[in-house]
Amino acid sequence: MHLYPIKFVPIPKETIWGGNKLESLLSKDFPTNKKIGESWEISGVKDNISLVANGHLKGESLNKLIDKFGSRLLGHKLYEKFGNEFPLLIKFIDADDALSIQVHPDDKLAKKRHNSFGKTEMWYVIDAEKDANLIVGFNQRVDQKLYQQKLKEGNLEDILNTEQVKNGSCYFIPAGRVHAIGKGILLAEIQQNSDITYRMYDWNRVDQQGKSRELHTEMAVDAIDYSLEEEYATPYTSEINKTTSLAQCDYFTTNHLVFDLEIMRDYSLLDSFIIYICLEGEFEICYNNLDRTLVKKGESFLIPAELNNLSLKPKTQASCLEVYI
Template identity: 80%
Template sequence: MQLYPIKFKPIPKETIWGGNKLVSVLSKDFPSNKKIGESWEISGVKNDISLVSNGELKGESLNDLIHQFGGRLLGKEVSERFGKEFPLLIKFIDADDALSIQVHPDDELAKKRHNSFGKTEMWYVLDAEKDANLIVGFNQEIDPKRYQQKLSEGKLEEILNLEKVQNGSCYFIPAGRVHAIGKGILLAEIQQTSDITYRMYDWNRVDKEGKSRELHTELALDAIDYSMEENYATKYVSEINKTTELVQCDYFTTNQLIFDKNKRCNYSNLDSFVIYICLDGEFEISCKGKEKTSVKKGESILIPAELKELTLIPLGKAECLEVYI
């Protein structure tokens, strides 16, 4: 069977801090009366496996595809490295309220404690309300003792780095870096396949039953990177009809594409699948011998590794993120 650009049915996640922008801004077919905080676009996380929504493979799961097609889908090197597990989780996140202050373990700690991958991730802001901000890292050099003192005093915010953001702001969040998404932000998140989060502080809030969410104070201590960076934001300059690299790490590479002319893509030197996350506008994907596939704002699509040459055809002007291993 010949593979083709594959779309998946988004998986909605109701959260205490979610809003309605996944529906109102990204046109997701989710219940508008619920607080939907996340749309899992492409997921291989246990119990949340994405299902194909287009073409001959419609209804099959991402895991089914990996077992059927292996390296044809993932790329030979990716398949050898990750086996039958899809290595990335692609999300849109709508923070109508602030998320908890949290940290994720690295591969070594996650393997030891949870038999899981760690969680390195990145954020790309699609929409930010006036004065919206993120927490990323520390604003001073600290050590575990000082961190615990501030936490116990209820003054954790004093040592955290606050970043005012706008549309297009980009942040790389390696495992171990303390972080939180602030109120009024809609963003795309690319991360390792992992759902392990250590919640450090949750603003003393409770759910509709009056219960506070579990904190992972002790687990977080060994996971935190206590160092400070001078600059946390990813600096880049966008150029229309050119590829702009945002993040390159061991787990993924993410580029920004803004184009109003046909863009030819040749992945002959890449041994990996490619994901496009459409941030604005609409474009079509043309592959030799296959029907064109349309991708609209708020949609994500997986390009199997065996498809090496394709053309992106913008309908007006389009913007997307290009992700691969």
């Protein structure tokens, strides 16, 4: 049975801080009367397994695809390592209000506490309102004692690093780094296959029933990396019709592509699936010499590992994130 670029049915997540930009800017067909904060584009997370939206495999779950096609889909080394657990989670996030200040455990702690992968992730800002900002890391040298003191006093923000962002801002968030997406930001998130978040502070918010969300302040203490970084944003300059590297780690590699000409992509030495996340414009993925698949802004496609020679043909200028392991 032949494989092709696979699109999945987006999974909407209603949140206390969500908005409507997933519908208005990324053309998601979500309920407009609900605060949809996240669109899970490609997910192997338990109880949130993506279903195929296109082609002859329509309706199949991602896990079934891996069972059926194994290394043809994932690549040999990844299939050996992960079996039928898809290693990444791809999301769009629309923050109409600030998210909680939070941290994710690393692999070791997540395995011990939750029998799960840890959560290293990255953000690419698609749209930022004027003066939008986010929290990432600390703004001074911090130890556990100072952190707990500030948390107790309700002055956690004093020691946190706040950054103003614009369209195209990029951040790599290793497990252990404290962070929070601010109000007015729409972004793409690439992360390990994990849904473990420790909330440290949630702005004293309550839901419609007057309840505050659960905090995990005790669990967070051991998960936090207290080190201070010189720079938290990823500096890069995109060149048209060239590949720009945004992130490289054990868990994923992410590149940025801006192109107005056909570009050839040879993945024959990679032994990994590829994911394209379209940020602007439209382009065709051409494969097997004749076949082609159209990708539009706001769509994410999984390219099976065996389709290792492709060309991307833009309709006009297009930009996308290219993700693989």
